[in-house]
Amino acid sequence: MMIKTNDIEPKAKHGFLKESTKNNLRIYKYNFSKNKLSILGLIIVLICIGFALFAPYITPYPQHAKEFVDFNNASQAPSLKHLFGTDVFGRDIFTRVIYSFQGALIMAIIVLGISVPFGVFLGLLAGYYNGSWIEVLIMRLTDVFLALPPLILALSIASVLKPNLTSSMIAVTLMWWPWYTRLVFGMANTIRKEYFVKIAELIGASRLHILFREILPSCLSPILTKMALDVGWVILIGASLSFVGLGEQPPNPAFGQMVADGSKYMPDLWWMTIFPALGIAFIILGFNFLGDGIRDMFDRGRQ
């Protein structure tokens, strides 16, 4: 029996993942699926991604997502032909809502994809060189950025740029990194005093090795948790920018812009406002549930 188990052991290591990693993944999966809401969140998020990817195939009138006018069918209430009704130009609201998922998701991906690595890197630097001028420079700059309400900072950055989707992404990216810098700064500052970091220093490991291979892995799960929770926030800020007219410009559809547009025709053409509004709520709710699930996953995983 003893020999047999020994025979199996090395074989297991030939798999793609290490045995310990597999075990961790199993625990993560268990923790995640324990909360029903996180499963619901995952489903909603997958649906949203599906909408964004397959928008041209799902929507009945893909041409309505661009410049399109059909006054014969304008301002129609929801019906089987137009599920969410049509707007004052005769464009199908359902089509435009589905297409809006694209912009929202692209925004979240690009904003977090740029701001997180940047913020994390600065946080690592500041945490590791705590007490030096590097830390003072980075953290005071962070203080300044965090001293304004997020939406106002994003608005003011977006306002000096040309109003379009790219500018709103630049604005949100510019205001998002400090949150990660502050988060990582605190952790890196504690971790750098740990023995494994000290030993790496003694052996003569390079600064980059210490920052990225020694300190960063220990910070990873809070970073990922925050990212998961932030997706909803980014989408919300993006929708707010587009609501005041500093995001995607018509005729391209975007949630906030459609709500703003529809609210002009409020009581009569209620469908012009309500359905894009529900679209925003749907996608943010999904990401929030998913984010909560991911947080629980890491929290319980550590226990």
Add this chain to the structure above:
Amino acid sequence: MLRFLLKRIFLGIFVIIGISMLIFILSRIVPGDPARMALGPRAPEFAVEELRKEMYLDKPLHEQYLFWVRDVLKGDFGKSINSKRPVIEDVKQFLPATLELALFSGFIMVIASLLLGIIAASFRDSWVDSAIRIFSYTGIAIPAFVVAVLLLLVFGYLWPVLPVLDRLSSGVIPPSRITGMYIIDSILTGNFKTALDAAYHLLLPALALAIGPLFQEARILRSSLTDNMGKEYISVATGYGLPKRALMGKYLLKPSAIPVITVMGLDFASLMGNAFLVEKVFNWPGLSRYGINAMLNKDLNSISAVIIIIGVIFLVANILVDIIMAYLDPRIRLGGKE
């Protein structure tokens, strides 16, 4: 405590200087010529040149900044391109309406979240508790401007019991200006009917701002209350036979409120931001609407002024939160935490 406060204020001044530089740099890297934009494409070149000189646009960037700081310190924030008068005049006109809105909705937020939190904790796992939980999930997911639009639809048109436009009913004379906040001014001048009317008009916009954070805060209070309920000192107090109300009011609420107050401070900040959107929906004549217009028209001095003022309000709110925390938690007050 005093040292702690002084430190906070000192840090705050530093941050404001930082914000001013940030905003200044941002507003001067705008593509395009602000002077040309202010006068329009058909203005003659010499007029544009003159305005450029007047706005110090011909000087190097650091000198422009110093000129601008001088204007700020003089108290007029420079001249607005749109309204052609010192920005401070515009601010004086529009700030009170926003401040009134923010304070009123902050007031609703605090009172309602405390009440709901206590109710949820006292009737744990009842339907009230679950209802508050569901609202807290949806409250975070629905942006304030969507809430505003929905409220407008429901109360403005389907069930028109609340006013949706303007700060006062037509025919009601605004109170003579003391603070510019209608409720306070009317109470100060003894005109309670007007005060009530103003509060009535404030209700919907304020609710639109407060609803999102309110339920979330109630949830946080609920969980910290239930955490503390399990502590030994509460078991002892229950054992002594203290009535439930005294227990809640005297021993439970104070320590449990600390995490909520931190969140409230943050929420008040995002409330100032969301006011930008809600004012647009309700056509509220406040600073945020003014700010949005300035942003859309690239009125640089006005944008900078609005942002700096909001930064200062945010900072003062944070310092206030610190003071309240110190009052509630002797560990902070006595410096044990540092």
